[in-house]
Amino acid sequence: MASNPNPPLENSVLRSKIREYARDQRLECRIKAKDSLRIGLGQVKKEVAALESLDTKDVLGLAGRIKRRKHATSEDLCRLSLAFLQGNDNINAFAAIPGAIQVLVKELTGPHIQRQIDAVECLCNLSLGDAHVSEKIASLAGSYMVTYLDGKEERLKRSCLWTLSNILATCDKAGRILLQMQLVPKCWRLYSDPNGCQEDAGICLFLVVTHCLHHVSAEDRSYIAKTMHDINPQESGSEYFMYIIHQLDIVGQDHELGASQAECLLHFFENTLSSPVESFNIIYGVRVMANLVAIGNPKLIGGLADPQNFIKALNQLFALRDSQLNMDLMRLLRNYLHLNILDSNLLLDNLQIYA
16 A cells, blocks of 8 residues: 655755764864864864864874774774765775774773764764675674663764664665664664654664665564554654654554554644645655555544545645645545545535646
């Protein structure tokens, strides 16, 4: 019953988020660099400017040094973070040095929380590279980052989610590795927690179902189906909810929905109608509702079983005059008519469909 996604829409959201993350990382690293290199105000600007012009020769020198010492300081990690943001050449140069990534992983798994944060932020920028780099990171550090999602340190969890998101967006094989480590249920629990990293967990799940959908297990889909009512449409990251549910085909023949799950979906759909218009939310909200109505049980669609409410919602959406959305609305209407709740002609006479 699921429809095909709209790749340009998803990719636009993804690119926007990655740009935001890279910008935030650069700002944080600049601040840390100024603090760690505080050797007089006149020197700070010069030192920070030097950090921003690191080339492959500098990266190779740093990689060789931390490999020999089997240790990386916070300053080393910050320098590498900035270097990785400057281009793929720096990323590839570092990744080609045998044992260099292992030093970052050693700091990630060490006893010092700040060093763990520095290391995962460095890996985050490294993960902006090509697929072979992401695969290395997933193989060497994936299990640790997924484990840290259960921890209490928010900045560490957030940076792990950013890194995992970059990997998911880049490499299918690496994505499969991460999903075998229970990434989906861990992200879903964070997505359900109003006191946690909901936005970042939502983006991670968004990328899972966009790029690694075929690797999501039946157990993970079942877990989400059973617990989706824990998500609040008023919380951060809720705009990804209907897309995630649609892509996983939760409202389909393989999952028997109960009243609480159906009520949750209706609540999200009603919230979408009452919120400012966002094409992404509306399209996938309508697709999920079309699948819910197609189940053929009027008890599952709550207030929409009332023809007046259904007509009002459809007219509101048809008024947007969105050609792509109209196709989904027609499918929703067709499925509703199959319920035989009222005379079809009476319902159609009250619809306002715009060309």
